[in-house]
Amino acid sequence: MKMLKDKIAAEGIVLSDEILKVDSFLNHQIDPVLMYQIGKEFAKRFQEEPITKIVTIESSGIAPAVMAGLVLGVPVIFARKRQSLTLNENLLTATVYSFTKHTESTIAISGSYLNQEDHVLIIDDFLANGEAANGLAGIINQSEASLAGIGIVIEKSFQQGRKKLEEQGIKVESLARVNSLTNGIVDFLN
Amino acid sequence: MKMLKDKIAAEGIVLSDEILKVDSFLNHQIDPVLMYQIGKEFAKRFQEEPITKIVTIESSGIAPAVMAGLVLGVPVIFARKRQSLTLNENLLTATVYSFTKHTESTIAISGSYLNQEDHVLIIDDFLANGEAANGLAGIINQSEASLAGIGIVIEKSFQQGRKKLEEQGIKVESLARVNSLTNGIVDFLN
Numbered sequence: 001m002k003m004l005k006d007k008i009a010a011e012g013i014v015l016s017d018e019i020l021k022v023d024s025f026l027n028h029q030i031d032p033v034l035m036y037q038i039g040k041e042f043a044k045r046f047q048e049e050p051i052t053k054i055v056t057i058e059s060s061g062i063a064p065a066v067m068a069g070l071v072l073g074v075p076v077i078f079a080r081k082r083q084s085l086t087l088n089e090n091l092l093t094a095t096v097y098s099f100t101k102h103t104e105s106t107i108a109i110s111g112s113y114l115n116q117e118d119h120v121l122i123i124d125d126f127l128a129n130g131e132a133a134n135g136l137a138g139i140i141n142q143s144e145a146s147l148a149g150i151g152i153v154i155e156k157s158f159q160q161g162r163k164k165l166e167e168q169g170i171k172v173e174s175l176a177r178v179n180s181l182t183n184g185i186v187d188f189l190n
Numbered sequence: 191m192k193m194l195k196d197k198i199a200a201e202g203i204v205l206s207d208e209i210l211k212v213d214s215f216l217n218h219q220i221d222p223v224l225m226y227q228i229g230k231e232f233a234k235r236f237q238e239e240p241i242t243k244i245v246t247i248e249s250s251g252i253a254p255a256v257m258a259g260l261v262l263g264v265p266v267i268f269a270r271k272r273q274s275l276t277l278n279e280n281l282l283t284a285t286v287y288s289f290t291k292h293t294e295s296t297i298a299i300s301g302s303y304l305n306q307e308d309h310v311l312i313i314d315d316f317l318a319n320g321e322a323a324n325g326l327a328g329i330i331n332q333s334e335a336s337l338a339g340i341g342i343v344i345e346k347s348f349q350q351g352r353k354k355l356e357e358q359g360i361k362v363e364s365l366a367r368v369n370s371l372t373n374g375i376v377d378f379l380n
Contacts, residue, residue: 015276019275019276021276023276023277023300024303025265027274027276027277028267028268028270028274028276028277028299028300028303029265029266029267029300029303030252030256030259030265030266030267030268031265032256032257032259032260032263032264032265032266033260033263035256035260036260058248058249059248059249059252059268059270062220062249062252062253062256063252063253063256063266066220066222066225066252066253066256066257067222067256067260069220069222070222070223070225070226070257073222073223074222075215075219075220075221075222076219076220076222076253077218077219077220078218078220078249080218080249082271082272084217084218085209085290085291086205086209086211086213086217086218087213087217087218100275101275109218110213110218110219113214113218113219
């Protein structure tokens with residue numbers, strides 16, 4: 001997706017060989033017009049799937065997910081990483097390890113909003129080692145809904161996430177694929 | 191806003207005299223079409239203000255804020271409640287006390303995305319005692335940007351938030367004002 005790659009090239013900051021900072025349009029400040037275009041692109045890439053729900057994870061997945069939800073006309077559920085006052089029954093959970101933060105956390109979704117009639121598109125901001133996506137896919141599986149695939153805004157293609165997901169037969173669509181961040185330069189795969 | 195009040199009446203669950211659960215369309219599952227209408231309504235209510243940025247707080251403020259940002263064509267910044275890997279310089283912070291959780295937390299925004307030319311609309315999902323909104327207003331003040339006002343999806347009018355904000359001369363626009371939650375019933379003010 002050219003508009004996205006141009007934005008990454010112009011505003012992305014390479015913090016290390018593994019970390020790309022895109023706080024100016026995705027992870028802290030959000031560009032809603034770009035997010036809407038991203039939502040349209042996800043809708044296009046999964047247009048053959050009869051999607052009934054989108055599932056994402058707080059906080060940076062919410063903006064691209066709600067825009068895809070607006071285009072597709074389907075509800076969006078965001079998994080919580082923290083305890084919520086009201087999210088307290090019928091929970092489906094998964095444990096997610098963060099390789100960059102070296103911490104383990106539990107993500108949770110209420111099973112009340114997913115059932116076996118649902119066909120779910122997972123959307124997230126980044127795909128690295130696939131821990132979050134894998135956790136979400138596990139939750140969809142627990143709910144007995146079916147999985148249409150996973151839509152990712154920025155994929156770090158030099159890490160193992162896509163490989164792990166594809167080995168499970170999951171379709172992965174990434175709008176920007178980063179081949180490497182070596183020497184402070186964002187090198188795209190496609 | 192009738193569409194919102196109808197949704198609250200149909201799907202809101204009164205957990206106590208102080209807590210309204212709207213996890214089916216705002217705080218866990220999100221209705222993107224309703225959020226877009228909410229975004230349009232915020233744009234209308236602040237149409238005389240030359241807004242350049244929207245500021246909200248993760249996670250439930252993000253969906254209504256990005257939709258308002260899409261309608262107004264301005265960027266959205268979400269304050270973080272947790273530490274972020276990339277959000278680490280030039281931070282503006284505020285301490286926010288939660289009356290329902292009895293916890294204190296620090297919220298943070300990067301000063302890199304706000305300056306004295308900015309005219310900011312704050313958007314949040316709930317207004318209760320005004321702690322989060324007050325913290326955000328304090329951060330806007332630190333940044334030297336000006337404040338257009340505060341847009342709230344659901345106001346608990348039986349709590350002190352609006353009063354505290356208005357005493358500081360801040361304009362508050364709430365799309366649904368809840369007069370009370372007594373006896374398990376959502377009673378609207380207007």
